[in-house]
Amino acid sequence: MTHNQTIPQTDFAIIGGSSMFSISFPEDLDRKDVTVLETGLTFETPYGTSPEFKLFEVGGKRVITVKMHGWRPNVVTRGVASQQVFWVFQQAGVKKIFAEGGVGSINHLLELRDLVIPNDYIDQSMRKDIGLGGxxxxxxxxxxxxxQSHLLAEAASERVERRQEKPRRVYTRGVYVNTDxxxxxxxxxxxxxxxxxxDVVGQSICPxxxxxxxxxxxxxxVYMVVNYAEGIIKDWEHKDLSDxxxxxxxTIGHIxxxxxxxxxAEQTDCSCLSLRKATLLQDIKKI
Known part of the structure; x- marks a missing residue:
């Protein structure tokens, strides 16, 4: 495998998860507004060789994407994979990130195929203190x-209304419980x-x-309910998960x-950037 030394510059990124694992994204969506620019991009990072990235264009925007959160068997831990992915994003200058995945429903109101755009999380993972040293x-x-959540909600609602399938509701709030x-x-x-x-349980929102x-x-x-969590409504069935x-x-890819x-690219209509503060610990001097 050839490692690329130059990381392409882009403001936008998409992290693919389990809901798109069965397709080649974005090629299999067969959209006229999408052009794949580069595939098989890997980079040497401080945390090891990165997973493969793709660079594509949609609506005039260059987007870098990675499959399944960068997780792959027999290579690295999931935490290290996340460090590799986000180090590449940092070097690329990424400002806006969309992610997706499958989740289990904890809330009894949620049915299979419902879409949840969470607004908060509870971290129950043991992958603590995973960062880039900033x-x-x-x-x-x-x-x-x-x-960003508002844009996902609008896109999901339009796609659901177009297909007119039930149950597939769009929830614009929810608490995502992250486990290992x-x-x-x-x-x-x-x-x-x-x-x-x-409300839902999954394994990717943290870190x-x-x-x-x-x-x-x-x-x-945006996360699709793919199973009922254990003890909720009924036992989940493998055939439902497979279907x-x-x-x-x-559906998820188009959303x-x-x-x-x-x-x-502008970050003027949210508080995300302002919630990253300079640490005070770097100024402490030894006595």
């Missing part, structure tokens, strides 16, 4: 960009998360939300591209 205090008051995986959670764990006001803030980028995601895995990827066509 001299910042990261304020997580508004951890997910409101303006790769196993699913126990019924007792799910009940604990439910009592903590969690991505921290790393996005560290590099000064806006971050928001969604193979047949819903195009991301539709939202991307309407986003702008």
């Amino acid at each position: 001299p910042y205090l990261l304020v997580m008051r508004e951890s997910i960009c409101k303006s 995986g790769r196993h699913f959670e126990s019924p007792a764990e799910v009940q604990m998360y439910r009592q903590a006001y969690g 991505e939300v921290y790393l996005a803030r560290e590099i000064g980028a806006c971050y928001a995601g 969604i895995f193979y047949n819903e990827s195009h 991301l591209l539709d939202a991307m066509t309407h986003t702008e």
Whole structure:
């Protein structure tokens, strides 16, 4: 494999997750407004060789994308993969990030194929203190960009109305509980998360939300309910999971591209950049 030394410069990035794993994104969407510019891009990072990236253009915007959060078997831990991905984003100058994935429903109101655009998270992972070494205090008051979330909500609602399928509702608020995986959670764990006001459970929003803030980028995601969490409504079935895995990827892909066509590089309509503060610890001198 050839490693590329020059990281392309772009304001925009998309992190692909499990909901688009079964397709080649964005090629398989067969959109006339999309042009793939480069594929198979890998880079040497301080955390090892990066996963493969693609560079494509949609609506006149250059976008860098990576598959499955950069996770891949027998290479690195998920935390290190996140460091590789976001180091590349930092070097590329990325300012706006969209992400996607599949989640389990903790909230009894959520049905399979519903779409959730969370506005907060609870980190139950053990992947702590994963960063890029920047001299910042990261304020997580508004951890997910409101303006980016609004664009995803509009794109998702338009796509759902166009297809007129049920159940597929769009929820513009929700608490995402992040666990380590790769196993699913126990019924007792799910009940604990439910009592903590969690709505969905997944494995990807952390540490991505921290790393996005560290590099000064806006971050928001859209997540499809692919299973009921253990002890919620009924036992999840593998056939349902498989059906969604193979047949819903195009829906998520189009939502991301539709939202991307309407986003702008400027970070003037949100507070994301202002919530990255200079740390005071670097000024402490030894006595």
